Amino acid sequence: DPYQGAAAATYAFENLGFKKAAVLMDMTNDYAVGLSSFFSRSFKKLGGEVVANLKYSSGDQDFTAQLTELISKKPDIVFMPAYFAEGAIIMKQARELGATFRLMGADAMDNPDTVKLGGKAAEGFLHTTFPYDPKMTSMSPEAKRFTEAWKAAYPDKETNVNGALGYNCYFLIVDAIKRAGSAEPQAITRALAETQGLPTALGKLSINKSHDAEMPVGIIEYKNGQRVYVGEVTPR
Template identity: 65%
Template sequence: MADDAIRIGVYLPLTGQNAFGGQLELDGVKMAHQEVPEVLGKKVELFVVDNKSDKVESANAVKRLINKEKVVAIIGTYGSSLAMAGGEVAEKAGIPMVGTSCTNPLVTQGKKYIFRVCFIDPYQGAGAATYAYRMLGLKKAAILVDVANDYSVGLAGFFERSFKKMGGEVVAKLKYNSGDQDFTAQLTEIISKKPDVLFIPSYFAEGAIIMKQAQELGADFQIMGGDAMDNPKIAEIGGSAVEGFIHTTFPYDPSMKDMNPVAKEFTENWKKLHPKEDPNVNAALGYDAYMILIDAIKRAGSADPEAITKALAETKGFVGVTGVTTINETHDAEKPVGIVKIVNGKKQYVATIEPEL
């Protein structure tokens, strides 16, 4: 172990409910590390800990990275609840953290050391509502929300607020809990309310089951979701039930027509490393999180946590795979919202939206 190495921690869900997203983000981080293994003339060492999709494990993972591995900065994590738990530990220790796809506003709220490369849920929820109401002309919405999940509750609320503000009507708002397998009672009630669109701010596993059961019950409304539904295997797992499904995402997908040069290079390099699978936006966010952190260390001219924190806060116009990122005063990334639709079993990037907040 090199004494002069710059030690960066990574904590992601590599097992448990969110393992699919966490593994993709780790693939993106590792790919970026392969491309840029040094900064300030020093080797970058990565220390990876599995937070097991669990809040307590998340806090413990960050403690281990700081106390045992002596990292100067941390990347992670997928999952807002996990990021909040880990972020509390990093904040107290004064170690900067760059979130990947943790979109709940509370992740960075009131924090000096916590940042993220993703937009936040008020922006994403407004993006989904704007696309549904303005672009698709859908006026009546139903919402099915996981009340045990901070991400789901937050995104549902922001979608509802924006949809109503534009003049839309929310005809039903029903609940479930993480891990539920049967949604027929909620879906039957939703169908009876005759919405034009059902918004499901779910994680992928539950989202696929909801869509399958909605199809079995004969639902004919548009179904929309958030970025946690962005999964390369969505059609494979959901079958014909996911056809026509629309979800918000970060402004990157391999099907994009107008990619920036960084996104083009990322897509080509990913396909060389993973010839059998397309890259998705989680891998892109992992990649961008690493690159933004390296850029901050370079600009700081130092691996001191305080210097890195200051440089991260000053990030402006950083061109990454997921578009141009500026870190704002609340430490959140400002970037547009992408819209993806499943067409003939494949994801198609269909629009980039500036949301009506």
């Protein structure tokens, strides 16, 4: 989440050119609180301004007060790391109130029901995700190998990012065993911790000092009722 929050801020500031952001978060959800904090910190560090930081609680259905205040602050983009059900309600109410700012979420919005529930209000909505999509235009050799292997094994099922994650985990361990030259657990553990720039189906992967995986972050945009993979961003 530190990496994902920073990636969302980087995309908003550098790729979209937005200088004023706001945050709308579920204060009862650690996922939302953490991501909101990392987004705000990174957006300010890049040179942007966070003009509002508003809160709600899980289960809320009326976001009129928060959205009215957000409209008055005139941000270019509002970061709302919600789950898809509440996120869809926020989208609809924002558009009903005439909001013109962009809305951006995180990977909890990566669900087919986001566009089903959001309808026309989901148009232009952005969210971060893992850097893989079967329809991505700039597919790496590793992603192509995964996609082709999946199609051969499961011809009746469309591939997805969770399949790519499992595939990555397997080859991350295989790579560590090869570099360790041993099947001894402590040797594999050391090799895993030293992983840097490993080409994978989800881009180049490195393990940082906290033992978290770092790789590019994917960006989804909803266009004409469709989920469109628009590219990757590496956070700064």
